[in-house]
Amino acid sequence: MPFIPHTQEDITEMLASIGADSIETLFDEIPSDLKSGQLTKVPPGLSEMEITRLMMERANQDGFYQNFIGAGAYEHHIPAAVWQITTRGEFYSSYTPYQAEASQGTLQLLYEYQTMMASLTGMDVSNASMYDGATALAEAVLMAVRSHKTSRRILMPETVHPVYKKVVRAIVGNQKIDIVELPFCTEAGRILPESLDNDDFAALVIPQPNFFGVLEQVDELTDWAHSKNMFAIGVVNPVSLALLTPPGEWGEKGADIAVGEGQPLGIPLSSGGPYFGFMACKNNLIRQIPGRIIGRTNDLDGKPGFVLTLQAREQHIRRSKATSNICTNQGLMVTAATIFMSLLGPTGLRRVAEHSHANTVSLVEKLEKIPGVERAFSSPFFHETALKLAKPVDKVLSELKNKGILGGLNLQTLYPEMENTLLICATETKTAADIQNCVEHFAQALK
Amino acid sequence: MLIFEHARPGRRNYSQAPENAADTSGIPEQYLRKKQPLLPEVSEMDTVRHYTRLSQKNFSIDTEFYPLGSCTMKYNPRACNALAMLPQYIGRHPLAPEDTGQGFMACLHDLQEILKDVTGMAGISLAPMAGAQGELIGVMMIRAYHESRGDFERTEIIVPDAAHGTNPATAVMCGFKVVEIATDKKGNVDIDALKAAVGPQTAGLMLTNPSTLGVFEENVTEMSRIVHEAGGLLYYDGANLNAVLGKVKPGDMGFDVIHINLHKTFSTPHGGGGPGSAPVGVSKRLLPFIPIPFVKFENGQYDWVTEKEVPQTIGRLSAHMGNAGVLLRAYVYVRLLGRDGMHRIAEFATLNANYLMAELKKAGFEIAYPTRRASHEFIVTLKNVKEKTGITAMNLAKRLLDKGFHAPTTYFPILVPECLLIEPAETESKQTLDAFVTAMKEILAEIQEQPDLVKNAPHTMPLRKLDDVKAARELDLCWKPED
Numbered sequence: 024m025p026f027i028p029h030t031q032e033d034i035t036e037m038l039a040s041i042g043a044d045s046i047e048t049l050f051d052e053i054p055s056d057l058k059s060g061q062l063t064k065v066p067p068g069l070s071e072m073e074i075t076r077l078m079m080e081r082a083n084q085d086g087f088y089q090n091f092i093g094a095g096a097y098e099h100h101i102p103a104a105v106w107q108i109t110t111r112g113e114f115y116s117s118y119t120p121y122q123a124e125a126s127q128g129t130l131q132l133l134y135e136y137q138t139m140m141a142s143l144t145g146m147d148v149s150n151a152s153m154y155d156g157a158t159a160l161a162e163a164v165l166m167a168v169r170s171h172k173t174s175r176r177i178l179m180p181e182t183v184h185p186v187y188k189k190v191v192r193a194i195v196g197n198q199k200i201d202i203v204e205l206p207f208c209t210e211a212g213r214i215l216p217e218s219l220d221n222d223d224f225a226a227l228v229i230p231q232p233n234f235f236g237v238l239e240q241v242d243e244l245t246d247w248a249h250s251k252n253m254f255a256i257g258v259v260n261p262v263s264l265a266l267l268t269p270p271g272e273w274g275e276k277g278a279d280i281a282v283g284e285g286q287p288l289g290i291p292l293s294s295g296g297p298y299f300g301f302m303a304c305k306n307n308l309i310r311q312i313p314g315r316i317i318g319r320t321n322d323l324d325g326k327p328g329f330v331l332t333l334q335a336r337e338q339h340i341r342r343s344k345a346t347s348n349i350c351t352n353q354g355l356m357v358t359a360a361t362i363f364m365s366l367l368g369p370t371g372l373r374r375v376a377e378h379s380h381a382n383t384v385s386l387v388e389k390l391e392k393i394p395g396v397e398r399a400f401s402s403p404f405f406h407e408t409a410l411k412l413a414k415p416v417d418k419v420l421s422e423l424k425n426k427g428i429l430g431g432l433n434l435q436t437l438y439p440e441m442e443n444t445l446l447i448c449a450t451e452t453k454t455a456a457d458i459q460n461c462v463e464h465f466a467q468a469l470k
Numbered sequence: 471m472l473i474f475e476h477a478r479p480g481r482r483n484y485s486q487a488p489e490n491a492a493d494t495s496g497i498p499e500q501y502l503r504k505k506q507p508l509l510p511e512v513s514e515m516d517t518v519r520h521y522t523r524l525s526q527k528n529f530s531i532d533t534e535f536y537p538l539g540s541c542t543m544k545y546n547p548r549a550c551n552a553l554a555m556l557p558q559y560i561g562r563h564p565l566a567p568e569d570t571g572q573g574f575m576a577c578l579h580d581l582q583e584i585l586k587d588v589t590g591m592a593g594i595s596l597a598p599m600a601g602a603q604g605e606l607i608g609v610m611m612i613r614a615y616h617e618s619r620g621d622f623e624r625t626e627i628i629v630p631d632a633a634h635g636t637n638p639a640t641a642v643m644c645g646f647k648v649v650e651i652a653t654d655k656k657g658n659v660d661i662d663a664l665k666a667a668v669g670p671q672t673a674g675l676m677l678t679n680p681s682t683l684g685v686f687e688e689n690v691t692e693m694s695r696i697v698h699e700a701g702g703l704l705y706y707d708g709a710n711l712n713a714v715l716g717k718v719k720p721g722d723m724g725f726d727v728i729h730i731n732l733h734k735t736f737s738t739p740h741g742g743g744g745p746g747s748a749p750v751g752v753s754k755r756l757l758p759f760i761p762i763p764f765v766k767f768e769n770g771q772y773d774w775v776t777e778k779e780v781p782q783t784i785g786r787l788s789a790h791m792g793n794a795g796v797l798l799r800a801y802v803y804v805r806l807l808g809r810d811g812m813h814r815i816a817e818f819a820t821l822n823a824n825y826l827m828a829e830l831k832k833a834g835f836e837i838a839y840p841t842r843r844a845s846h847e848f849i850v851t852l853k854n855v856k857e858k859t860g861i862t863a864m865n866l867a868k869r870l871l872d873k874g875f876h877a878p879t880t881y882f883p884i885l886v887p888e889c890l891l892i893e894p895a896e897t898e899s900k901q902t903l904d905a906f907v908t909a910m911k912e913i914l915a916e917i918q919e920q921p922d923l924v925k926n927a928p929h930t931m932p933l934r935k936l937d938d939v940k941a942a943r944e945l946d947l948c949w950k951p952e953d
Binding site: 158 | 472473474481482483485486487488489490491492493494496497498500501502503504506507508509510511512514517518520521522524525526527528529530531532533536538541543544545546547549551553555556557558559560561562563564565566567570571572573574576577583584586587588590599600601602603605606610613634635636638639640641642643644645648685686688690691714716717718719722723733739740741742743744745746747761784785786787788789790791792793794795796798802804805806807808809810811812813814816817818820821822824825828829832842843867868871876877879880882896897898899900926928931932933934935936937938940941942944945946947948949
């Protein structure tokens with residue numbers, strides 16, 4: 024019996040103690056007409072050796088590719104120590120730290136995470152994580168609406184990740200909140216602050232870099248939002264923040280809320296998850312932030328320790344009046360991210376950001392020399408950008424795939440009006456030889 | 471000591487990032503960060519030591535019995551993690567073309583089919599990333615269903631008072647008013663209260679079965695009839711599915727939509743608070759609203775199902791494919807257990823719970839619903855102990871830590887005073903349960919003989935009892951260098 028330790032003798036003794044003659048008797052309160060139980064589609068069990076064979080065969084079927092896709096999930100080097108420590112049973116198989124005295128490991132780690140994340144984003148406080156970047160943005164929208172006394176409208180640039188926008192609409196859609204799209208300048212690939220003339224909004228969402236990898240004029244956008252009595256919500260890439268101005272320092276007063284996808288901080292691409300979302304804010308919004316928050320306090324002897332705090336905001340206390348229905352965070356992912364940030368440190372993370380930028384610049388400069396390739400936008404970018412191709416993008420990508428290269432994302436799949444436009448990214452994981460190889464195959468495919 | 475206190479300016483790990491700066495002249499000065507972030511400057515060895523030591527301050531399933539009620543803290547097989555982390559799976563970009571992920575998608579499709587079978591539902595979406603998100607999606611579908619029929623009058627969701635806090639919080643996030651109904655003396659939902667609550671305003675009922683009181687809703691068929699006749703739909707909160715897996719299917723109980731907590735019933739790790747994963751199952755009438763993406767198999771090819779094929783879908787609830795790696799772990803788990811193993815889950819979880827309940831009752835503990843069978847969990851109440859001695863459920867919980875056991879869930883469900891919700895899970899041996907009973911007996915004796923020992927517990931943890939009030943009043947959420 025896999026993972027059932029009971030011997031026949033144990034079972035007999037246990038039933039005798041209960042006073043039942045069989046295990047089946049223990050289900051006698053379930054109406055008999057409901058009992059079905061036949062599981063016809065569940066195959067017979069496999070041994071660990073057999074399931075290992077199956078999972079390896081399927082993994083080999085998928086194989087390995089040189090990846091130049093970004094679009095919200097980025098390949099970075101992950102130190103071996105990150106997942107070796109993260110998957111220690113004490114982190115892997117514990118639960119939400121309700122019993123603080125028996126969970127100081129997780130609690131202290133989360134406090135350290137909050138400290139790192141608040142500093143990285145330039146904010147006062149961070150929560151202990153959300154599900155992913157998209158749901159973190161949805162929660163930020165809800166938070167802005169709760170805090171803004173008069174407006175339930177949100178200004179959402181088209182340069183925000185298109186799937187994030189869909190998720191936001193799905194989650195806040197039943198709460199009478201208007202999401203108003205803000206068009207971008209198709210030459211610059213970003214929002215033009217001078218074009219803004221909107222009023223009566225609770226918040227402006229500001230992506231940095233935006234979905235095209237382009238740098239938005241965050242100082243002007245933040246100041247404009249504040250001049251109109253709106254909150255500024257920054258959606259940022261955490262690796263970029265080792266190099267770029269953090270949202271907390273945008274413009275005169277800084278953005279009010281910062282959210283984003285935590286995956287670049289030591290989380291593998293993993294076909295899409297699990298990742299984690301981060302959320303940080305200024306002190307004045309702290310009681311509106313959703314999710315778990317860890318605080319430092321003292322024990323009976325005055326020694327410092329850590330507990331879940333501000334729980335009065337949460338569903339298990341406030342039920343229908345909670346700030347969100349959220350219960351879990353992405354604890355294990357945050358464990359990995361905290362160890363990752365410790366191993367990289369401020370300089371290491373900055374080097375990763377710099378080299379990711381420089382590699383993408385190098386890739387783009389080489390690709391531009393190929394006839395039939397030009398930049399889609401004139402603005403500076405971080406580690407990803409859009410290119411116009413003279414041939415259909417799908418055809419080019421398909422030829423590259425046959426050479427073992429995933430050459431980027433066809434932007435038309437998300438922006439139907441953007442024909443023959445490719446989104447491409449080269450992080451620090453790509454060598455000069457990788458980039459050269461990629462460029463040569465692009466040249467072949469575009470002939 | 472915090473990781474920041476191990477740091478020294480200029481210390482770096484040269485193996486982990488490029489040593490020298492790269493050219494960033496392509497980024498105008500105005501966009502560049504001026505002051506470096508407060509990340510620790512520590513060696514790789516310091517980092518490994520620090521976090522290894524921190525891990526040792528945690529209780530976990532791998533180190534202690536962890537009978538946290540309603541959380542299903544069963545053994546997480548190591549193979550599930552090892553095989554989900556094969557380099558091809560973790561290296562794959564979520565937007566990589568489908569033909570480079572056929573092996574991965576085959577696992578997801580198999581899992582969908584298996585979950586359909588064990589729940590008796592018509593369709594499964596693997597998208598939700600946690601139980602609370604599964605609930606949100608389920609209630610969104612209920613709303614979408616009524617609205618698609620032009621029925622905009624259904625503004626209420628009914629929730630029993632024993633429900634998890636996520637149920638009412640979810641209903642409110644979906645724009646519904648919450649109507650709470652009472653529990654009767656036997657621990658079932660009060661049928662008269664339900665009858666009085668339903669009407670043309672009823673959108674649906676959210677029910678956990680077996681309930682958080684650790685008992686099976688004996689009148690579930692009648693409840694299903696009452697709600698359906700009023701035009702409402704039934705939501706099954708799968709938090710306690712472990713108790714009935716392979717015995718009863720939610721689809722057969724009349725539920726229209728369910729969520730399954732894979733981190734409970736399918737043994738994916740709890741990870742110190744996540745990631746969870748909560749696929750939703752739907753009945754035929756809710757199929758048009760199912761969230762995307764999910765996997766289809768046609769003409770020998772696995773593909774993502776998108777808005778094009780499900781135009782009425784309530785949409786996407788994550789940037790990519792939910793918590794994909796958690797789904798792989800659950801898949802490995804079901805394949806290891808197989809059909810017979812699936813049936814054994816509920817059987818041995820129930821055997822363990824009823825045995826522990828019988829033994830604790832013999833030891834002198836008061837059981838909240840003594841005439842009922844335990845499901846996979848049950849409630850002990852210290853109401854009388856507290857009246858006589860002042861010792862609370864929390865005191866006893868903390869004293870259990872001293873004896874090497876994680877505490878059961880305390881003060882939930884809210885309607886039983888001074889309660890401990892105890893869920894042993896099927897992977898624990900009789901010998902572990904006996905040791906737990908011994909510890910509980912010792913504490914009962916201590917309550918009489920040395921009440922202060924219990925009142926001031928814990929004594930053997932890295933820290934003594936922590937001050938929650940100070941934590942909330944004098945907020946300290948981030949370390950500052952001047953601290």
